[in-house]
Amino acid sequence: MELRFEDRRDAGRLLGERVRARAAERGWPDPVVLALPRGGVPVGAEVARALGAPLDVLVVRKIGLPGQPEVGIGAIAGEAPPLFDERALAMLGITPDELGAAVARERAELHRQEALYRRGTPGPDLRERAAVLVDDGLATGVTARAAVRLLRDEKPERLVLAVPVGDRRATAELRAEVEDLVCLSEPADFRAVGLWYEDFDQVSDDEVLRALADLSAPDRLRPVRHR
Numbered sequence: 001m002e003l004r005f006e007d008r009r010d011a012g013r014l015l016g017e018r019v020r021a022r023a024a025e026r027g028w029p030d031p032v033v034l035a036l037p038r039g040g041v042p043v044g045a046e047v048a049r050a051l052g053a054p055l056d057v058l059v060v061r062k063i064g065l066p067g068q069p070e071v072g073i074g075a076i077a078g079e080a081p082p083l084f085d086e087r088a089l090a091m092l093g094i095t096p097d098e099l100g101a102a103v104a105r106e107r108a109e110l111h112r113q114e115a116l117y118r119r120g121t122p123g124p125d126l127r128e129r130a131a132v133l134v135d136d137g138l139a140t141g142v143t144a145r146a147a148v149r150l151l152r153d154e155k156p157e158r159l160v161l162a163v164p165v166g167d168r169r170a171t172a173e174l175r176a177e178v179e180d181l182v183c184l185s186e187p188a189d190f191r192a193v194g195l196w197y198e199d200f201d202q203v204s205d206d207e208v209l210r211a212l213a214d215l216s217a218p219d220r221l222r223p224v225r226h227r
Contacts, residue, residue, distance in 0.1 A: 003185040007199040008136050011164035012046025019162050019182050020050045028130035029157050034058040036135040036147060037113060038203035044134035045211040055215035056124055059113045060147045061106035063099055075146035076106055083146040117208055131156035137193030138163050141170030148177050165196045
């Protein structure tokens with residue numbers, strides 16, 4: 001099925017309906033929505049509303065191809081080492097060492113966003129909960145994969161990935177890494193996430209902060225386990 005969305009909120013409302021049905025069908029325990037900023041946040045906000053669940057963010061940064069930063073060939077999440085698309089690196093003849101400067105820039109931006117969005121608060125305790133990871137789409141899948149692997153270490157009861165649109169190869173590969181994957185549309189001629197939105201303008205920091213203020217404050221008061 002191929003869909004085209006008006007904007008991220010439209011995509012989030014449609015995705016939220018599907019996610020709510022899947023949650024009821026499979027009995028997801030105490031879900032929390034974790035959106036990838038910035039583009040995933042408007043989508044995640046609508047999914048959180050549909051589920052009646054709190055919204056939080058998981059900051060992950062894409063590592064772009066030199067000269068073409070929009071083409072993701074790697075990603076970083078938390079303080080974990082970079083995760084690279086090894087197939088893409090081999091095809092392009094690039095080594096991870098050659099991407100050191102890009103990794104450093106993205107690590108700095110990751111820290112900036114975490115400080116701004118989280119304001120010193122820790123992430124939610126995911127034990128005995130369904131962690132619902134949301135983004136605005138899957139292209140190579142490397143960013144989502146870095147996020148999934150970081151969340152897996154938090155030991156959620158159920159790990160779910162939900163996106164409005166995705167490349168077929170990326171969704172097939174990621175299905176093996178989560179308990180549930182919800183994707184509304186997997187076009188045969190995917191090419192890029194933005195092609196499936198009428199409005200794909202950049203999301204601002206202020207939009208992210210407003211969404212978090214509206215939907216996440218009570219959950220950020222939950223007890224957090226000590227590491």
